[in-house]
Amino acid sequence: MRTLVVLAVAALTATLAPVARAVDHSKGYPGYCRNATGVTVVVDFQQLGGTTIVRCDPRPTRGTGLDAVKGAGFQIEGVVRWGEGFICRIENRPSAVEEIPVAGDDGYREACRDTPPASAYWSYWHAGNNCQWEYSQWGVKNRDFVPGGFEGWSFSLNATADTNPTPRIAAVRPGTTGQPCDAPDEPEPTTADPNARQPGAAGAQNGAGGGSGGSTETSTAPGRDALPPPKPRTGSPDRAEADDPSGNVAFTGGEKARDVTEVVREQSGASDYAPWAAGGAVVLLGLATWLTARRRKRSREA
Numbered sequence: 235m236r237t238l239v240v241l242a243v244a245a246l247t248a249t250l251a252p253v254a255r256a257v258d259h260s261k262g263y264p265g266y267c268r269n270a271t272g273v274t275v276v277v278d279f280q281q282l283g284g285t286t287i288v289r290c291d292p293r294p295t296r297g298t299g300l301d302a303v304k305g306a307g308f309q310i311e312g313v314v315r316w317g318e319g320f321i322c323r324i325e326n327r328p329s330a331v332e333e334i335p336v337a338g339d340d341g342y343r344e345a346c347r348d349t350p351p352a353s354a355y356w357s358y359w360h361a362g363n364n365c366q367w368e369y370s371q372w373g374v375k376n377r378d379f380v381p382g383g384f385e386g387w388s389f390s391l392n393a394t395a396d397t398n399p400t401p402r403i404a405a406v407r408p409g410t411t412g413q414p415c416d417a418p419d420e421p422e423p424t425t426a427d428p429n430a431r432q433p434g435a436a437g438a439q440n441g442a443g444g445g446s447g448g449s450t451e452t453s454t455a456p457g458r459d460a461l462p463p464p465k466p467r468t469g470s471p472d473r474a475e476a477d478d479p480s481g482n483v484a485f486t487g488g489e490k491a492r493d494v495t496e497v498v499r500e501q502s503g504a505s506d507y508a509p510w511a512a513g514g515a516v517v518l519l520g521l522a523t524w525l526t527a528r529r530r531k532r533s534r535e536a
Contacts, residue, residue, distance in 0.1 A: 236385075237259060237357045238329055243486075254464070257287075257289075257307045257308060257309065257325065257488040257491045258308075258309070259307060259488075260306040260307075260519075261291070261304070261305055261306065261308040262275075262289050262290050262291045262292060262306035262454040263289065263290050263292065263487070264288070264289055264290075264486070264487020264488055264489050265288055265289070265487045266289065266290060266407050266408055267289060267291075267292060267365040267382070267407060268290070268407075269382070269407075270363070270381060270382030271292060271293075271294050271381065271382070272290055272291050272292035272293050272381070273290070273293075273297075273302045273306075273379040273381065273382070273383055273384065273385055274288065274289075274290050274292065274383070274384045274385070274405075275284075275289050275290070275291060275302055275303055275306040275308065275384075275385045275386075275387075275406075276384060276385070276386045276387070276403045276485075277303075277308060277324055277325070277386075277387045278290050278386070278387065278389070278399075278401040278402050278403065278483075279327055279386045279389055279402075280388055280389040280390070280399055280402075281391045282327050282328055282389050284327065285399070285484065285485060286402060286483055286484070286485040286486075286487050287308075287325070287485060287486060287487065287488045287491065288403060288485045289306040289308065289487055289488055290306060290488060291303075291305035291306040291475075293305055294404065296378055297378065297379055298320060298371075298374065298375055298376065298377065298379070299358065299360070299370065299374040299375070299377055299378075299379055299385055300321075300374045300375050301379070302379045302385045303321070303324070303374075303385060303387065305516035307488070308324055308488075309325055309326065309397065310323065310324050311323035311324075311346055312346070313346045313347060313348055313349060313350075314346065314347045314348070315347065315349070316348075316349070317350045318375070319361070319373060319374070319375050320349050320374075321358075321374060321387075322344060322346040322349075322350050322356065323325050323344070323346060323354070324358075324387055325488075325491065326355060327389070328343075328344045328354070328389075330343060330344065330345065330346070331343065333508065334354050334391070335370060335391070335392075336351065336353050336354045336391070336392065337353060338353075339351070339353075342354065346435070349459075350425060351450075353390075353391065353392050353393070354390070354391050354392070355389075355390055356387050356388070356389055357387070357388050357389070357390040357398045357399075358370045358374055358385075358386070358387060359384075359386035359387070359388060359400060359401060360377075360379065360380060360383065360384065360385055360386065361380070361383055361384040361386065361405035361476065362380045362382075362384075362405070362416045362417020362474075363380075363382050363383055363384070363405065363406065363407050363410055363415075363416045363417075363507055364405065364406050364410060364411075364412075364414060364415050364416055364472045364475055364476050365383070365405055365416065365417045365474065365476055365521045366405070366415075366475070366476055367384075367386055367400040367401060367405060369398065372473060379401040380417055382407070382416065383405065383416075383417060384405040386400070386401035386405075388400060388401045388402070389455075390401075402464070402482065402483040403479075403482050403483065403485060404476045404477045404478065404479040404481065404482055405476045406476045406479045413439070414475070415474065415475050415476070415503050426529060427445065445522065463478065473529075485488055490526065509510070
């Protein structure tokens with residue numbers, strides 16, 4: 235009986251556990267940034283399917299790539315090992331229950347425990363306004379976004395370091411088409427915090443280097459489970475003018491994006507009544523335990 239009570243309590247706890255949020259519309263706003271203040275964030279789901287989302291983080295102050303994607307209102311999830319230093323889900327994609335057609339790994343599902351494989355991960359890009367997208371040289375926590383520019387997240391599936399797909403939205407703010415590329419040189423990364431560093435996995439998001447497979451490096455920096463330094467990616471393109479924005483794929487600002495909390499609840503098989511049902515089960519099991527103990531006591535007294 236005690237085992238049943240414990241299981242019921244565990245079920246209640248799991249049901250009441252916080253789940254992922256939807257696009258936080260209190261942060262940023264849909265569409266491109268209206269001027270050179272802040273940064274425009276593009277999330278392109280590519281082969282995962284779904285509508286590409288464009289939102290603005292209008293902050294007037296300096297910030298990292300992580301600040302930008304969160305400041306624009308996107309819900310993200312890092313891996314258990316590295317936290318938000320390595321983003322493995324954006325708006326619950328890829329979800330924990332969907333199978334990703336990774337070549338040579340049938341039925342692969344992203345658990346977000348460690349860095350995703352180089353054949354299925356969120357690649358991280360950046361661009362100045364009216365410039366070509368560039369694969370980030372550095373980690374999402376230790377490179378600053380370009381004010382007035384773009385941050386891009388593009389899901390890379392079964393690609394190589396040379397064929398990772400760029401976001402399919404040209405890095406051009408409306409009304410600035412035809413202006414020259416406006417991007418400063420890539421700033422030196424901030425490495426004071428060892429946990430802000432990105433693992434050197436090939437093609438890995440947030441700016442890892444360009445070999446193949448996952449990183450086997452270990453960190454010599456202080457701190458428990460500190461991320462090893464990122465590896466600069468060779469062959470980064472020269473600053474060139476952006477593609478013609480008339481070739482953009484269809485996109486939204488996430489205004490009608492489905493509530494991620496509801497999606498996660500459906501995937502887990504839970505419902506709005508689940509907490510009450512689990513709570514009721516705990517009460518009933520507790521009552522049954524008390525009645526059983528009372529009967530046994532009366533039997534002994536008799």
